[in-house]
Amino acid sequence: MIARELLDSAKIPGGDELRLFRRELKGADEYSIMLGRIELMNSRLSGSEEALAQLTCADVKTAASRILIGGLGMGFTLRAALAVLPGDAKVEVVELIPAVVRWARGPMAALHGGSLDDARVAIRTADVARIIAGANAQYDAILLDVDNGPDGLTHDDNEQLYSMAGLQKAKSALTPDGVLAIWSSGPDTGFTRRLTKSGFAVDVKTVPARSNGKGAKHTIWLATKR
Numbered sequence: 001m002i003a004r005e006l007l008d009s010a011k012i013p014g015g016d017e018l019r020l021f022r023r024e025l026k027g028a029d030e031y032s033i034m035l036g037r038i039e040l041m042n043s044r045l046s047g048s049e050e051a052l053a054q055l056t057c058a059d060v061k062t063a064a065s066r067i068l069i070g071g072l073g074m075g076f077t078l079r080a081a082l083a084v085l086p087g088d089a090k091v092e093v094v095e096l097i098p099a100v101v102r103w104a105r106g107p108m109a110a111l112h113g114g115s116l117d118d119a120r121v122a123i124r125t126a127d128v129a130r131i132i133a134g135a136n137a138q139y140d141a142i143l144l145d146v147d148n149g150p151d152g153l154t155h156d157d158n159e160q161l162y163s164m165a166g167l168q169k170a171k172s173a174l175t176p177d178g179v180l181a182i183w184s185s186g187p188d189t190g191f192t193r194r195l196t197k198s199g200f201a202v203d204v205k206t207v208p209a210r211s212n213g214k215g216a217k218h219t220i221w222l223a224t225k226r
Contacts, residue, residue, distance in 0.1 A: 010099030047211040048218035053080035070128035071146040075112040135173035149184025167198040
């Protein structure tokens with residue numbers, strides 16, 4: 001077992017603690033972000049976060065499209081979005097935990113590959129639920145990867161995003177035919193029904209956690225405003 005090095009820790013709302021670890025694995029640095037004994041993110045598991053952007057942004061056709069990404073994480077969704085979006089797109093990334101942004105510009109800067117400095121990108125440290133609630137037909141797509149899925153794990157208030165009221169606010173924040181895309185570590189048939197009841201046309205995708213297609217599977221909901 002290769003020992004991990006604790007790089008930093010940060011308190012999150014509610015008093016829990018996130019910890020950033022690094023270890024050398026096969027000649028490369030591997031990063032992981034832990035909440036207690038639960039690994040929330042690992043730099044080797046980028047496939048489903050990339051798919052969240054690829055499945056959503058590939059269909060965003062409007063000129064000067066505006067995209068909201070809830071949750072910076074390790075930057076996989078942001079980088080994948082930038083790879084497919086046109087040069088006149090605007091990407092707003094909202095991250096609740098200031099330390100995650102600090103880590104992105106510090107020990108994990110190489111992992112983010114300069115994406116935070118792309119001219120299309122604006123980074124905000126805020127609660128994405130409040131940003132969504134204050135928007136009106138503003139975003140062509142909203143991509144949410146703020147927790148383990150519809151059941152809040154890192155922050156109980158995240159569950160408000162996935163409630164009926166939260167989904168209605170997201171719908172109001174989208175342009176006509178806009179897409180709400182949500183990442184989850186696993187399926188949730190109850191949440192699929194909730195999305196449909198909220199008036200979205202729903203497509204549920206099962207995608208591999210790893211970019212090589214191996215290992216665990218994660219869930220992505222693509223909910224189109226109608």
